Amino acid sequence: MKGRRRRGWLQATRRRGLPGGARPAEMYGVCGCCGALRPRYKRLVDNIFPEDPEDGLVKTNMEKLTFYALSAPEKLDRIGAYLSERLIRDVGRHRYGYVCIAMEALDQLLMACHCQSINLFVESFLKMVAKLLESEKPNLQILGTNSFVKFANIEEDTPSYHRSYDFFVSRFSEMCHSSHDDTEIKTKIRMSGIKGLQGVVRKTVNDELQANIWDPQHMDKIVPSLLFNLQHIEEAESRSPSPLQAPEKEKENPAELAERCLRELLGRAAFGNIKNAIKPVLIHLDNHSLWEPKVFAIRCFKIIMYSIQPQHSHLVIQQLLSHLDANSRSAATVRAGIVEVLSEAAVIAATGSVGPTVLEMFNTLLRQLRLSIDYALTGSYDGAISLGTKIIKEHEERMFQEAVIKTIGSFASTLPTYQRSEVILFIMSKVPLPSLHHPMETGKTGENRNRLTQIMLLKSLLQVSTGFQCNNMMSALPSNFLDRLLSTALMEDAEIRLFVLEILISFIDRHGNRHKFSTISTLSDISVLKLKVDKCSRQDTVFMKKHSQQLYRHIYLSCKEESNIQKHYEALYGLLALISIELANEEVVVDLIRLVLAVQDVAQVNEENLPVYNRCALYALGAAYLNLISQLTTVPAFCQHIHEVIETRKKEAPYMLPEAVFVEKPRLSQNLDGVVIEFLFRQSKISEVLGGSGYNSDRLCLPYVPQLTDEDRLSKRKSIGETISLQVEVESRNSPEKEERVPAEEITYETLKKAIVDSGAVEEQERERRRQVVEKFQKAPFEEIAAHCGARASLLQSKLNQIFEITIRPPPSPSGTITAAYGQPQNHSIPVYEMKFPDLCVY
Numbered sequence: 001m002k003g004r005r006r007r008g009w010l011q012a013t014r015r016r017g018l019p020g021g022a023r024p025a026e027m028y029g030v031c032g033c034c035g036a037l038r039p040r041y042k043r044l045v046d047n048i049f050p051e052d053p054e055d056g057l058v059k060t061n062m063e064k065l066t067f068y069a070l071s072a073p074e075k076l077d078r079i080g081a082y083l084s085e086r087l088i089r090d091v092g093r094h095r096y097g098y099v100c101i102a103m104e105a106l107d108q109l110l111m112a113c114h115c116q117s118i119n120l121f122v123e124s125f126l127k128m129v130a131k132l133l134e135s136e137k138p139n140l141q142i143l144g145t146n147s148f149v150k151f152a153n154i155e156e157d158t159p160s161y162h163r164s165y166d167f168f169v170s171r172f173s174e175m176c177h178s179s180h181d182d183t184e185i186k187t188k189i190r191m192s193g194i195k196g197l198q199g200v201v202r203k204t205v206n207d208e209l210q211a212n213i214w215d216p217q218h219m220d221k222i223v224p225s226l227l228f229n230l231q232h233i234e235e236a237e238s239r240s241p242s243p244l245q246a247p248e249k250e251k252e253n254p255a256e257l258a259e260r261c262l263r264e265l266l267g268r269a270a271f272g273n274i275k276n277a278i279k280p281v282l283i284h285l286d287n288h289s290l291w292e293p294k295v296f297a298i299r300c301f302k303i304i305m306y307s308i309q310p311q312h313s314h315l316v317i318q319q320l321l322s323h324l325d326a327n328s329r330s331a332a333t334v335r336a337g338i339v340e341v342l343s344e345a346a347v348i349a350a351t352g353s354v355g356p357t358v359l360e361m362f363n364t365l366l367r368q369l370r371l372s373i374d375y376a377l378t379g380s381y382d383g384a385i386s387l388g389t390k391i392i393k394e395h396e397e398r399m400f401q402e403a404v405i406k407t408i409g410s411f412a413s414t415l416p417t418y419q420r421s422e423v424i425l426f427i428m429s430k431v432p433l434p435s436l437h438h439p440m441e442t443g444k445t446g447e448n449r450n451r452l453t454q455i456m457l458l459k460s461l462l463q464v465s466t467g468f469q470c471n472n473m474m475s476a477l478p479s480n481f482l483d484r485l486l487s488t489a490l491m492e493d494a495e496i497r498l499f500v501l502e503i504l505i506s507f508i509d510r511h512g513n514r515h516k517f518s519t520i521s522t523l524s525d526i527s528v529l530k531l532k533v534d535k536c537s538r539q540d541t542v543f544m545k546k547h548s549q550q551l552y553r554h555i556y557l558s559c560k561e562e563s564n565i566q567k568h569y570e571a572l573y574g575l576l577a578l579i580s581i582e583l584a585n586e587e588v589v590v591d592l593i594r595l596v597l598a599v600q601d602v603a604q605v606n607e608e609n610l611p612v613y614n615r616c617a618l619y620a621l622g623a624a625y626l627n628l629i630s631q632l633t634t635v636p637a638f639c640q641h642i643h644e645v646i647e648t649r650k651k652e653a654p655y656m657l658p659e660a661v662f663v664e665k666p667r668l669s670q671n672l673d674g675v676v677i678e679f680l681f682r683q684s685k686i687s688e689v690l691g692g693s694g695y696n697s698d699r700l701c702l703p704y705v706p707q708l709t710d711e712d713r714l715s716k717r718k719s720i721g722e723t724i725s726l727q728v729e730v731e732s733r734n735s736p737e738k739e740e741r742v743p744a745e746e747i748t749y750e751t752l753k754k755a756i757v758d759s760g761a762v763e764e765q766e767r768e769r770r771r772q773v774v775e776k777f778q779k780a781p782f783e784e785i786a787a788h789c790g791a792r793a794s795l796l797q798s799k800l801n802q803i804f805e806i807t808i809r810p811p812p813s814p815s816g817t818i819t820a821a822y823g824q825p826q827n828h829s830i831p832v833y834e835m836k837f838p839d840l841c842v843y
Contacts, residue, residue, distance in 0.1 A: 041075045044068055045082050048105055053097025057104050065105070066112050076113055080106070080124030087128050091135065099140065103128070103147050110151055122163070125151065133171045138185050141175065145192035152199030165200050169218050172196035176225035176258075190229055190254045197222050198261040205268045214273040222265070223280035229258035231288075231296050259303060266307035274308065274315040282323045291337030301341050305348040313349035320345060321364045328371055329381045332396035335368065336403040343407035347414055358419055359426055362408065366430055366457070369404050372397050373452045401456055409463025417470055424464055428484050431457045451493060458488070458499035465506035473543040473583065476507050482547060489554045494563040501558070501571035504551075508578045517574040520620065520658040522627045522646050533581050533632075540583045548588060551579070552595050553706040559599045559618060560608050566662050569617045576625050580632060589633060590690070590699050596622045597683050598704035604675060612668050619656035623649065626681055637689035645681055653679045 047061040069076050087102040106125055113121070125147075132144030148168065175193030180186035201222070204213040213222075232255055269277050281300060290296050304316060320342045327334060346361065375381060376397040412423055432450050470476035477485075489500040505514055511532035523529070558564075558572060580592060602608065603618035610618075623646055630642040646657065654660040655669040656679060683701065691697025777785060 039078075041065075041068065041072075041079050042082055045079060045086070045105075049086075049098055049101055053095070053101060057101050062105060062108060066108060069109055069113055073113065076109070076121045077124070079109065080121040084124040084128050088131055091131060091140070096137070096140070099132075100143060103132070103143055107147055107150050110154060122151070126163075126168075130167055130171075133168075133175075138180065138189055142188060142192045145172070145175075145196045149195050149199040152203040165204060165213075166218075168196065168200055169213075169221055172200065173221040173225040176229055176254075187254060191257055193225065194229060194254060194257045194261055197225060198264065201261070201265050201268070205265075214269070214276050216276055216279070219276045220280050220283075223262075223277065224284045226258040226262045226265075227281065227284045227300065229254040230262065230300070231255075231290070262303060263307040266304055267309075269308060269312070271312060271315070274312050275319065278304065278316055278319045282319065286327075291334045291341075292331075294337035294340050297337055297341045298344050301345045302348070305345050313345075316345060317342070317349055317361060321361060324364060324368060328368065332372070332375075332393065332400040335372075336396075336400040339365070339368075339400065339403045339407050343403075343410050346407070346411040358415065358423065361411065362423055362426060365404050365408055366427065366460070369401060369456050369460070370453060372401050372404070373449060373456065377448055377452070405456065405459045405463055408460045409466065412464040413467060417468075420464065420468060421470070421475065424461065424468075425478070425481055427457055427461050427464065428481050431461075431484065431488065433484060433487055451496075454488065454491075454493075454496055455499065458496060458503065462499055462503050462506065465503050468506060469510060470507075471510075471537070472539045473508075474539055474546075477543070477547070479547075482550070486550060486554045489558060492563070494561070494565065494568065497558060497561065498568055498571060501568070501575055505571065505574050505578060508575070508582050510582060513578060513581055514574060517577045518570065520570055520573045520624045520662050522624055522657060522659070524643075526628060526631045531581060536583060536585050536588075541585055544583050544585070544588050548591060549707055552591060552704070556595060556598060556704070556706045559621070560602055560610070562608070562610055562614060564614060564617070566617075569621050569662065573621055573624055577628055580629055584632075586695055587699075589629065590696055591704070593626070593629065593686060593690075594683075594700065594702065594704040596625050597681060597686070600681060601703070603672070604680065606672075612670065612672060613661075613666065615672050616655050616661045616666070616668050620658040620661040622681065623656065624658045633690075633693075635690060635693045637692070638686065641685055641689060642681065645679065648678050 044061065044065040048058050048065055050056065050058055065079070069079055083102055083106055087099055090096070090098040090102065106128065109121070110125060129144045129148050129151075132140045132147075135141060135144075172193045175189050175196065178186050178189040178193065180189060201213060212218075266277060281304070285291055285297050285300070301316070301320075305313060308316065320338065324335065324338045324342065327338060342361075375392050376394050379392055381392070408427075412420055415423065432453055468476065485500060485503065489497055491497060511534065513529075513531055516529045516531065555572060555575065558568070561568070576592060576596070580589065584592070599618050600622045603610070603615040603622075606615060623642075626642050627646060630639040649656045653669070653675070655667055656675075660667045683703070687697045687700035690700060
């Protein structure tokens, strides 16, 4: 009988995991020699484990354990400790079936119990999860991760002040980078790592008492782990065998799971945490050279911009701008990738709140544009090529410059009108102009840098102005902006002049008529163009009264340029046409007709010695515009005269019409000196027919003469007539009134050549003199400046006294006469401003 009991006890101990032959007292102490004397929580825990682990958790016994834990919550920590002890023992003995049962029991206890003592139980739980994650078995890692995710979804009633998740962040991040040989196991491990990171974020992000998950030490692990899985989405998609299995594969795709986790992380980010979340993204893209393909970088920042709160968008823009500055000496392809990403992010941010970063963004982009120009000219990032210097490829810098210009335009197109106007003024203020206030760099390298800078900034301005809609032209083209813009229209560079014309067209076109004048032609019926014409507003009338002559002058001078090509004449035609449609009243129409007739005279007289093509182009330009304006004014006699001249040209002089000139192979005449009057539009005839319809015939009879200003000198372009007028003016000022006039120097070709060549030196001397005056007033002592001004004031007063004595003839003084130095009596007069009047005369 005793032998049977002994054998039964041995079998029971083996089923419960006790070493064979060991007595209960050896395992549980003296009180454990009999099962009934062991603690109840231990007996309940032991009962949930079946004899065969494949049978799974004993559910009835698990219900008893759960009821006991709810009834005696003070025992919950001991239950957890005992379960942890058993699990650690089973892991060491490779009894993985009992490990799964222990974790299932822990999960059910966590879901059921929410008492104040749960913190100690959680510590035991996390200890067991950490033990599983440390295992090299993928199944145990996945099991521990799943348990942790279930725990992360539980909202605890009591706070924990000492719990740490550093190990879990590090371990889950390591699992995200798994490189297991088996592809399927590798995918499962990576997905478990992503789920674990998602659980850590959910558990800690909204609990101020937990460890700050937004610290750089955590973000530097979490964000790169998610990005690492996100960039392998192409590989995951390529492994999908068939469309029928696509939904199942999508669930098993680590890339999509990483994207959801990243969106959730960024969506929970507060204002002060955005920087810590974005910086690891930038570092990851740098370390893995992901800016150059730029597809993945753009995708990442689209996820970021659509996930964060809209009011935080400008923080991401600032981070990108700072990163662009930090990489100013990187390869052009890297910088171009950053700019492309910035373009996409800025467009998304503009729909929300960009904040104060608008001008900051444009300032950074323009600065990078200038640096790129310097790099392309010097060939290196240091300004000089030496041993070890990285050679720069010019075509890559051009690609970067085009990316910057595209970014400027795309971002500006999303801004409201008032911000867009500020950006336009800001860009224009950066354009280097040949004026006294904006000195240009000298030398060949300086000239190339100035020219490239002007072209790139004008390209940027053209991008910003495209599609710009403003009802008030006074606001769209303020005086300071228009003056600077038109001054660039007088430069010798044909490309710069073309950009200026296109910018003006973009501002003036407010009804989308620009593309209808892309080709120059003489249509017999302009109704086919379907022009959108609106009545000229009062603000536009005021604008034209103030700036019309300035516009006409620059159009006139642009027509006289020898370097013009077909694009220039097409732009001039479009500008004239749009002014006639958008800004024209009767006075403007008259002035435009006078302007075009003056251009016709330029081609006929040819004082500028223009080539044959330019003269034919001017004739054709005048014909096309007068054909358009005659049909817009709807004056029959005017239309008839224009039509007659055009028909005559078609028959006898087709080289004076746009259909023969503005083609790939223009048909030109070799002799334009003998143009008969029937081929020309006559000013007298036009003034007669328009005067009968209410237009100002007296003004029409006056030939147009441009107003010459200082802009020609500032743009370094002096004509022969200006040189002569300057010479005559200098001579007239320097010759004394009572001295015999010295005969003027004979004007020859050499004299004119010398005057034109020396004009640059004269400007340089004038600039230096002004600089010295400014420096004197900035650095000289106050007493010296006061003495200098006092001397000038005394000189001015003496000159005024002389003028008063000559011009003022006061009545004789009541003091009578005095004797002159030679004994002759002489009347003495007191000037009016020195006479003393009686008090009664003073009011």
